[in-house]
Amino acid sequence: MRKIYVLDTNVLLQDPNAIYAFEDNDVIIPAVVLEEIDSKKRLADEIGRNARTVARLLDGLRAKGRISDGIDLENGGIIKVELNHRLLGKVEELFVELSNDNRILALAMNYHLEEQTKTEPRPVIVVSKDTLVRVKADVLGLTAQDYLSDRIVHSTEMYQGYATLKVHPAIIDEFYSFRFLNISSLSLPYTLLPHEFVILRDELGTSKSALLKVSADGKKLEPLYLSNDPIWGISARNAQQRMALELLLNDDIPFVTLTGKAGTGKTLLTLAAGLMKVEDEHKYKKLLIARPVVPMGKDIGFLPGEKDEKLRPWMQPIYDNLEFLFDTKKTGDIDKILAGLGSIQVEALTYIRGRSIPGQFIIIDEAQNLSRHEVKTIVSRVGEGSKIVLLGDPNQIDHPYLDAMSNGLTYAVERFKAESISGHIMLERGERSHLAQLAADLL
Template identity: 45%
Template sequence: VLPENFWDLTAKSLESWQADGRTWYRFAALPGLTFYVNEFVVSKDAEFLAQVQSVENGIVTLATLKDYMQPQNAVWGIHARNPEQSMALNLLMNPEIDFVTLLGQAGTGKTLLTLAAALTQTLDMRKFSEIIFTRATVSVGEDIGFLPGTEEEKMQPWMGALEDNLEVLNKSERGTSDWSRNAANDLIRSRIRVKSMSFMRGRTFLNKLVIIDEAQNLSPKQMKTLITRAGPGSKIVCLGNIAQIDTPYLTEGSSGLTYVVDRFRGWKHAGHMTLERGERSRLADFAAEAL
């Protein structure tokens, strides 16, 4: 959050111009204010939202964001419900950003926003050939033993989050008749591959958008194995909630998700966003705070 007198402090060195539909600002770095590349800045009243584009030789460059809260900027029929979600969509839809980490408690919209952005870029924009969806298969309660079937069938019980969000996205799909909705559903499912993390070593993903769900349950070593799978034209999105680590071997400090957020800070092709406002329901919001 920018200090209230930010514009007064930068007035002497401030330059501003319009380019590619956005307003850009350049000013000399201020003492006591550290900016990182791809960090989001917001005014106290949330009227001004921008992203740090570069920090070089004491000069900071900002650019305003695309406002995904406006219905006309909806992504796959979904528009942001708060400024944080709009910032997250700016990261997810930016072709220059190869690695995105989204943190947030249950119901902040991490999976929904990521899937909406993934479907738009895969089916509408043809930027990616496929969406790969994977997650750490750590049970919340007791394990249910070996599961029969193919790799995708074995992963099915873990994919409730994917199914729930696809249902929401398919409802918001443009086609209204049952037939067109079913056709859209089949098309969507043909582009989403559910993969197990156990068989990732040695793979290379070309032009694919890889979504790693429940990433807080991965160790730094597992994270490295997954992220180094990215080939040309691929993008990796890690989703997680540090407060919901289900494995007894990791803590908030040693989780691979904490590790990558820290290590990628300041790299111009990576972005991180922590979503704080729950949008699922008043019950889920209260439960997340009170319990």
């Protein structure tokens, strides 16, 4: 049976192509949604870009007829802009405020009541990424759903970058004897991906174990290339951190993604690896560190000063880690060090569009606050001889239209996980402090 989907504004601002995601059903866009999209189209960020994209898509559909009468889509569905949002009826009885959300719900209620008069009423479903809109719809007796078509993967299926296998101790002995294992000899029920790490444990319960890495061609297991020697004073404190350093210091892997809770060492490890590659080995000519300017909580508004002074509060987490690595003693010392080196650049992502970045070690911190389009824009800037590392915690998102399953970092991990030029590790154990680990787990 065909269904009627009523879309909230946030669905279209998150994914402009959502109008094509409902198969052969009716897609209703309330007129008030167009007004909200119109108010966003002048923004210079991702929301503004999506608002303009929605406007262009709808304008293109006008060539097929009056969109207020309904236009057939190629997937068999129908899209329609509905003007009947002023009859508030039951919505006004329960929710007095004349808000745009309530107008959307009133429209959906009007459709629902109209369908109930028919012999075979069609289901009317409100689609919104706003939790309270879905709660209000439920109060009104309407069916409501989150928009899930933009989700890359379910949380239980997120790629970790490593696997633990219980094997016969003879297999572990074979690895230590020959320094490799053919994956085909393990008879695994699933496929190991290039540069995925494997922890072998004795199935008989002894302490015998081994840490290996899948080769770039995905056919064999190899020993880790690096020892656990300190890098700029930083040593791996757990197995996942050692795996991360293996990827960060491997020049044959130009794309690395690291995820994990706060305090797991993502940024510190990456900065240490970048400094080693740029300052010690001179593999790259510059270390470029950038992060999106997305506030946690209410924005503090305009900041005084020149560009560098405005950016300093946003970039301060990066400077904190650099001060630790350079072991600075006084305030301002890190600025003098960076000015003297000239090979370390801390920048906001706002200025990366249109650039070509060859021969650099690029670190993108807080990448979970990027959309899929923004991640594509950033990674496509990478020039010949560069390495890019995306860092972030998908469970700490400050962007209003992204979540753990639909952000650009998760998208990049899933899309690149089978590629031989990329590697990924999910860090799990906090090493900042015992308090920080408890806060990440309990709060």
